[in-house]
Amino acid sequence: MMPKLDRRILKTQESLKKAVIELMSEKNFDDITIQDIADRANVNRGTIYLHYQDKYDLLDKLIESYFNELGEMDKWACEMDWIDALVPYFEYFEQNYLFFSTMLASKDAKGAPSSFRTRLLATFMEGFKGEIDRESGRNEGLNDDVMLQYAGTAYVGVIEWWIRNGMPYPPKIMAKQVGTLLERSL
Amino acid sequence: MMPKLDRRILKTQESLKKAVIELMSEKNFDDITIQDIADRANVNRGTIYLHYQDKYDLLDKLIESYFNELGEMDKWACEMDWIDALVPYFEYFEQNYLFFSTMLASKDAKGAPSSFRTRLLATFMEGFKGEIDRESGRNEGLNDDVMLQYAGTAYVGVIEWWIRNGMPYPPKIMAKQVGTLLERSL
DNA sequence: CGCAAATCGTTGATATATCAACAGAGTTCT
DNA sequence: AGAACTCTGTTGATATATCAACGATTTGCG
Numbered sequence: 001m002m003p004k005l006d007r008r009i010l011k012t013q014e015s016l017k018k019a020v021i022e023l024m025s026e027k028n029f030d031d032i033t034i035q036d037i038a039d040r041a042n043v044n045r046g047t048i049y050l051h052y053q054d055k056y057d058l059l060d061k062l063i064e065s066y067f068n069e070l071g072e073m074d075k076w077a078c079e080m081d082w083i084d085a086l087v088p089y090f091e092y093f094e095q096n097y098l099f100f101s102t103m104l105a106s107k108d109a110k111g112a113p114s115s116f117r118t119r120l121l122a123t124f125m126e127g128f129k130g131e132i133d134r135e136s137g138r139n140e141g142l143n144d145d146v147m148l149q150y151a152g153t154a155y156v157g158v159i160e161w162w163i164r165n166g167m168p169y170p171p172k173i174m175a176k177q178v179g180t181l182l183e184r185s186l
Numbered sequence: 187m188m189p190k191l192d193r194r195i196l197k198t199q200e201s202l203k204k205a206v207i208e209l210m211s212e213k214n215f216d217d218i219t220i221q222d223i224a225d226r227a228n229v230n231r232g233t234i235y236l237h238y239q240d241k242y243d244l245l246d247k248l249i250e251s252y253f254n255e256l257g258e259m260d261k262w263a264c265e266m267d268w269i270d271a272l273v274p275y276f277e278y279f280e281q282n283y284l285f286f287s288t289m290l291a292s293k294d295a296k297g298a299p300s301s302f303r304t305r306l307l308a309t310f311m312e313g314f315k316g317e318i319d320r321e322s323g324r325n326e327g328l329n330d331d332v333m334l335q336y337a338g339t340a341y342v343g344v345i346e347w348w349i350r351n352g353m354p355y356p357p358k359i360m361a362k363q364v365g366t367l368l369e370r371s372l
Numbered sequence: 373c374g375c376a377a378a379t380c381g382t383t384g385a386t387a388t389a390t391c392a393a394c395a396g397a398g399t400t401c402t
Numbered sequence: 403a404g405a406a407c408t409c410t411g412t413t414g415a416t417a418t419a420t421c422a423a424c425g426a427t428t429t430g431c432g
Contacts, residue, residue: 008388008419011228033409042197044390049411194389194418219379230420235381378429387420392413399408 013051015041017062020055025102029059063116066099067123074127082131083179090171090178093159101163117156125152132186139186151185199237201227203248206241211288215245249302252285253309260313268317269365276357276364279345287349303342311338318372325372337371 019040023032034055038045052058073092077085093100103116125148132147133139139147158178162169169177205226209218220241224231238244259278263271279286289302311334318333319325325333344364348355355363 006387006420007228007230012389034411035409042193044193045410046391046412047389050388054411192390192417198419220381221379231380232382232421233419236419240381374432376429376431378427380427381425383422383424385421388418390417391415394413395411397408397410399406401406402404 009051012041012043012047015043016048016051016058017065020058020062021099021102024106025098029055029106063103066096067119070123078130081179082183083176086175086179086182087172090162090174093163094167094171097163097167100159104160104163117160121152121156124155125149128152128182128186147186151182154185155182195237198227198229198233201229202234202237202244203251206244206248207285207288210292211284215241215292249289252282253305256309264316267365268369269362272361272365272368273358276348276360279349280353280357283349283353286345290346290349303346307338307342310341311335314338314368314372333372337368340371341368 016037019037020032023036023040032055034048035045037055037058038048048058052061069092070089073088077088104114104120106114106116128148128151129144132144155178158174162174202223205223206218209222209226218241220234221231223241223244224234234244238247255278256275259274263274290300290306292300292302314334314337315330318330341364344360348360
């Protein structure tokens, strides 16, 4: 069991993560100072060091927490219908749209397209692995690699489009449509 | 000088006040328990007693803080044009619409119309006192009492209507219109 | 009624956050 | 190069919040 975290720890860490996301949507991560984060989170600067090594560590743990959350949802979703299983995902993206839009938009230090996107893709492809239809024969002659890459990039692409365009359709509609398409591809 | 409050005190008190406002917009104040408030504010129940006697004390101080804020704005506004002076007020009502709509809606314990509304009216009338035109002669034969009551109830009434109807016009528009009307009445 | 559960207000021990201050490392400006 | 400035990471003393527990009321229910 996790050793039941103190309320204050959760609150400060939440404020700090929220602050980083907000600030990253406003300026480059490198231009963000520890004091900026502390101010935005309404937390003493020193407090940050009680939880994180530095701002990079904070960003790492922030991203990690989202992937963990996605991982949790995977477990929950694996035995459901495609369309039903996707609903909570789109709801999750909607609730945390600022995080996802910011992370998908942010370039890596070197200017390369975000490693976040790459990792997100890998996560989805991993999740799709067990869902490929190997029984109906419908997919004979198709390589797993290709199908996974196809479905994965499509999925990420749609999410990216949906978020960037202000989430024009509600999560349930998105789940239904994307679910239908993914089902055909795997 | 105020003895510079600790960050934690401000944060806790803010959460608690916000929690009470939210809860009051959902159910009767008497049905709200201390534990409810603690949960909503994400604060330990015992912490509440470090700041307040009980939930009634909390509500008192909550309301008081808003009247103090209004009092501060009065000082700032007294030497301005009517219309310009009203803008910050309507902006303030807009920002804190949940508080005002809840308080204006809430009945007192006995079921009487809210004493909050009565006090708000008194505050505005007090503020209007110095603004009555005694020079142009335009108001001769008119009693101060009557003018104050007239303008005060009108002002409160418009605010109430504006908030209850989802603030259909922006603060600046409201300030201009109400400012024009108040100027005519005093 | 009478019991069970919920709520209250308080306590003591402990954990966390705050604040002011410091030295060191970069920056910027001249 | 050097002065002035900013940011960093760390420290020690202190203030505040947390948690679990308690007895005392109050509330809800059979």
